[in-house]
Amino acid sequence: MVVFGAQVCGDLSAGATREWLVPDGTGGYAMGTVSGLRTRRYHGLLVVAEPGQPARRHLGLAALDPVLTLPSGATVSLATHEWDGGVVSPEGHTLLERFEIVDGLPRWRWRIGPVVLERRLAMVHGSPHVGVVHRLLSAPGPVTLTLKALVTWRDAHGERGAAGPPPAVASDSGGAVVERAFRLQGPSWQPGGQWYRGAYAREEAARGLNATEDLWYAGEFSARLHAGEALEVEAWAGEGEALGAQRVVLRAEERHRSLTHDASDAVDAALVLAADAFVVAGAQGAPDVVAGYPWFGTWARDTMISYEGLFLSTGWCDEGRELLRAYAATLSEGMLANTADTGQTEYNTVDGTLWFLHAVERHVMATDDEDLAREVLPGLEQVIAAHVAGTRFGIRVDPADGLVTQGAPGVALTWMDARVDGIPVTPRVGKPVEVNALWINGLAAVAGLKERLGGDASGLHRLRERATASFGARYRMLHSASGVQDAAPLFDVVDGPDGDDPSTRPNQLLAWSLPHGPLRGTPVPDALFSLFTPLGPRSLAMDDPAFTGLHRGSPGDRDRAYHQGTVWPWLTGPYIDAVHHTQLKNHRELLAGIEAHLWEWGVGSVSETADGHAPHRGTGCPFQAWSVAETLRVRRIFG
Known part of the structure; x- marks a missing residue:
């Protein structure tokens, strides 16, 4: 197990230069940084490889941005994004108290006073299928958690922007299908429909490549949580079915322990x-x-x-x-x-x-x-x-x-x-x-x-x-x-x-x-x-x-x-x-x-x-x- 505290997580010069990877056994993966900032065009929660072609990958689910509505009624965004021009907003990394790798899988923990939220993430081995679990570890009363899904569907080496058509998002029971390519599922889906323009990837800029793209706000999941309860979201490509995000995580942990x-x-x-x-x-x-x-x-x-x-x-x-x-x-x-x-x-x-x-x-x-x-x-x-x-x-x-x-x-x-x-x-x-x-x-x-x-x-x-x-x-x-x-x-x-x-x-x-x-x-x-x-x-x-x-x-x-x-x-x-x-x-x-x-x-x-x-x-x-x-x-x- 490796653990980074607030001094690393909350400092983008440290937390955004350390990257985590969760592969799916087909060439696809989820990948990002300790701080949660997307610094590469390749970062996302669902990157899908074509069957039998590990090098041919598409980025699908770029981010799930958590927003907490506290018992007081105040809202706090826990995401971290950088935009063209250098503005970082929101700055959820400043609320991270801990990032750790346990059994080869990443965990984040945000603290807002007495409210503590944890995120766990894993993929199904042998399938482009990610499960993300947000669990409320402590709170003085119920909170509402909203997860905003930012999506695209493009070659992993490229960009997609608002100059072209937005990704086609079709809502269905429990979520949505994006570009007929991958599915999102979770509680209380509400469709969105807006470009987030100018998402900036600083590592691509450092490599002399185009560093900006636009992401599509497809919609959001939400749940009212008491301490100990969780909001589970899954995303997958192909013909698979929902497995339950917590089940995905537990299976992955068990597999890694066996290895x-x-x-x-x-x-x-x-x-x-x-x-x-x-x-x-x-x-x-x-x-x-x-x-x-x-x-x-x-x-x-x-x-x-x-x-x-x-x-x-x-x-x-x-x-x-x-x-x-x-x-x-x-x-x-x-x-x-x-x-x-x-x-x-x-x-x-x-x-x-x-x-x-x-x-x-x-x-x-x-x-x-x-x-x-x-x-x-x-x-x-x-x-x-x-x-x-x-x-x-x-x-x-x-x-x-x-x-x-x-x-x-x-x-x-x-x-x-x-x-x-x-x-x-x-x-x-x-x-x-x-x-x-x-x-x-x-x-x-x-x-x-x-x-x-x-x-x-x-x-x-x-x-x-x-x-x-x-x-x-x-x-x-x-x-x-x-x-x-x-x-x-x-x-x-x-x-x-x-x-x-x-x-x-x-x-x-x-x-x-x-x-x-x-x-x-x-x-x-x-x-x-x-x-x-x-x-x-x-x-x-x-x-x-x-x-x-x-x-x-x-x-x-x-x-x-x-x-x-x-x-x-x-x-x-x-x-x-x-x-x-x-x-x-x-x-x-x-x-x-x-x-x-x-x-x-x-x-x-x-x-x-x-x-x-x-x-x-x-x-x-x-x-x-x-x-x-x-x-x-x-x-x-x-x-």
């Missing part, structure tokens, strides 16, 4: 619930992984990097097996489909497929699932053959040294794939160091699976031996003074258009961290230690002329900084793997900053990125799958 029953401590429990947020029902019903909330969909690279932490560390192996089977079916020309977020399947990574080889081997090693190994092994061998022969985007094994090279105009195929105006910021054409660490690891993984099933893997071993020898010869940078090679850092890319790239980046950590990595068990160069921050390694050394310490500003500014010094918490996992054999024993110390970060921004989760400069404020998605997965994985291994 964390064997957690070792509060941090472990928080990470398990954070991990659960990313596992969703994908296409054809197979499990999939949302890369990050609130704006990402499902990406193969992120999923495979996250696989161990999300599925093996948690024991969700059955779900993981079905995910791996579904992804194996997407293999084409030796490549794994990366994403279908754009509406069409895209094959656009050089590393995602190699991470898939790693994930399959880790699964089989952890579960002894030889049936899965037997089913997918032909596809894995085709991956090797296609890389040797050559596949899309110039991805191929160089016959001169057995290492994987890649690159094509206008594309960035490694995980450092940011582009500005269509031009890659870090194209890394040639032979990226982590790609070849993954290639060597993948050859060993497939060889091990083949031998486990009684096959001959001698050809795979020969490929790996040659690539490993070439790796040692090609990537080590000599110390200019001594000519010593053993503890020297590695080139980030070799055989690129401009030669070998000596940039000090964390990509080389994979050579030490992967279980069959070419440098596994040898000391990590001291030069890499300077990359580490409380939230993980920087993506570029601070003394590099291209280093950018702030990941902020317009979309172009952020993309230019994305891999040029920005901190990536997921790399803490490879960092700990790399150093634990030779240079470090107290691994928990390396996780202390991330553990504290759990309560700093995306409450109970780990952010996608952070500034390279101190104090390393979180950036990108506040809730990111591979950041959570790698933290959970290494914490459970080394904790």
